Amino acid sequence: MSLMSFDILEEMGRMRREIDRILGEGGLSSWTFPFSRISFLPGRASRAYPLINISEDNNKFYVDALAPGLDPETLNVSVTGDQLVISGEKRPLPKNIKSEYIHRSERAAGQFTRSLSLSAGVESDHVQANYTDGVLKIVLPKVEAAEPKQITVKVS
Amino acid sequence: MAEQTAVLTTEKAGSPDKPGEKSLATRDEAIYIAPPVDIFENEDSLIVVADLPGVDKDGVDIRVEDDILTIKGNAKYTQQATVLRQEFTLQNYYRQFQLSDEVDQSKISAESKNGVLTITLPKAEKSKPKQIKVKVG
Numbered sequence: 001m002s003l004m005s006f007d008i009l010e011e012m013g014r015m016r017r018e019i020d021r022i023l024g025e026g027g028l029s030s031w032t033f034p035f036s037r038i039s040f041l042p043g044r045a046s047r048a049y050p051l052i053n054i055s056e057d058n059n060k061f062y063v064d065a066l067a068p069g070l071d072p073e074t075l076n077v078s079v080t081g082d083q084l085v086i087s088g089e090k091r092p093l094p095k096n097i098k099s100e101y102i103h104r105s106e107r108a109a110g111q112f113t114r115s116l117s118l119s120a121g122v123e124s125d126h127v128q129a130n131y132t133d134g135v136l137k138i139v140l141p142k143v144e145a146a147e148p149k150q151i152t153v154k155v156s
Numbered sequence: 157m158a159e160q161t162a163v164l165t166t167e168k169a170g171s172p173d174k175p176g177e178k179s180l181a182t183r184d185e186a187i188y189i190a191p192p193v194d195i196f197e198n199e200d201s202l203i204v205v206a207d208l209p210g211v212d213k214d215g216v217d218i219r220v221e222d223d224i225l226t227i228k229g230n231a232k233y234t235q236q237a238t239v240l241r242q243e244f245t246l247q248n249y250y251r252q253f254q255l256s257d258e259v260d261q262s263k264i265s266a267e268s269k270n271g272v273l274t275i276t277l278p279k280a281e282k283s284k285p286k287q288i289k290v291k292v293g
Contacts (some may be wrong), residue, residue: 039251051244057237064235068209068271070174093205097196106192107207134209134271135233 047143049112050086050136059147061118061140068134069107077138078089079124087113120146188250191227195253202259202277209271210246216268218275219259225253227273258282 050067065086075088092109093102122140129138194205208216210231217228231246235252255261255277 048166052241053235053239054241055235055237055239055277060237061240062236066209066246068207070270072270093194093196097198101197103195103197105194105196107194107205108192133212133268134207151254 045154049108049114052114052116054118056103056119056142058136059142061120061122061142063116063138063140065114065136065138066134067136070131070134070136074111075136077127077136079122079127079140082106082118082121083114083115084118084122085115086136086138087111109134160272187247189247190251191229191249193251193256197257197279202280204253204275204277205252206249206273208249208268209250209269211273213267213268216273217265218264218266218273220255220264223255223261225255225275225277227251227275230289 006136028039050065052066053064055062067090069090070088070090076086078085089111090109118140121143123143126141127138129136131137191206191208193207196203202220204225204227206227208227208229208231210233211229212232215230215232217226219226219228224247229249231248233246237269257279258280260280261277264275266275268272268274
């Protein structure tokens with residue numbers, strides 16, 4: 001039976017490749033950027049988690065948060081004026097696993113809260129949030145006063 | 157590492173284009189992210205949990221060939237309208253692990269939920285722990 005033991009050379013090689021990749025040819029390239037950020041620990045840096053993309057059109061804001069594996073029951077989105085608060089919890093490994101049975105533990109876990117200021121007020125009654133495949137998508141309609149008005153220029 | 161633990165996986169370096177070689181992904185047109193994983197075992201199986209946000213269940217490709225477990229995921233994500241702030245982009249995911257013959261490769265199953273992929277690799281009969289009774293007499 002081939003019970004391999006912990007191979008220190010293999011692990012060191014892996015670490016070297018990892019460091020090469022970070023410092024190597026691409027520098028801090030787009031290849032290393034997302035991995036280093038998505039494994040960011042929500043427990044330790046709960047105010048910078050999850051990562052967020054924001055976009056807008058004339059009447060709405062679109063906020064997308066990268067947060068795989070959240071417990072949907074703990075996920076909480078609230079809006080006050082132009083403030084958006086997202087909080088929730090990513091569950092750790094089940095507690096009944098003995099530590100000697102864990103080979104790798106790279107996925108972060110913990111509770112987080114993140115708040116954002118939007119550039120205009122939103123209709124808090126009509127905010128929609130949808131959590132699909134680990135991405136939380138929030139659509140926030142702007143208050144009417146913040147929608148751009150088209151002004152016709154008269155030529156005389 | 158404790159004595160009960162059989163090392164059932166080791167990681168393979170590489171990208172889909174150059175398997176097993178130093179990754180040249182920064183130069184390739186397609187860019188891959190190595191997803192963070194948890195790997196643990198219980199008495200019957202080895203369980204691999206990977207974070208693959210943005211990948212639906214049809215976008216996951218799991219293969220076992222020559223004792224190598226390959227996880228691939230195609231993320232579908234585009235930001236709408238006018239971008240105000242961008243902290244993440246989603247690309248495709250790719251990671252490989254070397255399995256030992258202690259996994260029963262015909263009974264591997266996988267499940268995807270909320271962007272988290274869980275792969276269950278049942279242990280082969282011969283590598284399950286056997287209880288041996290000690291006779292006193």
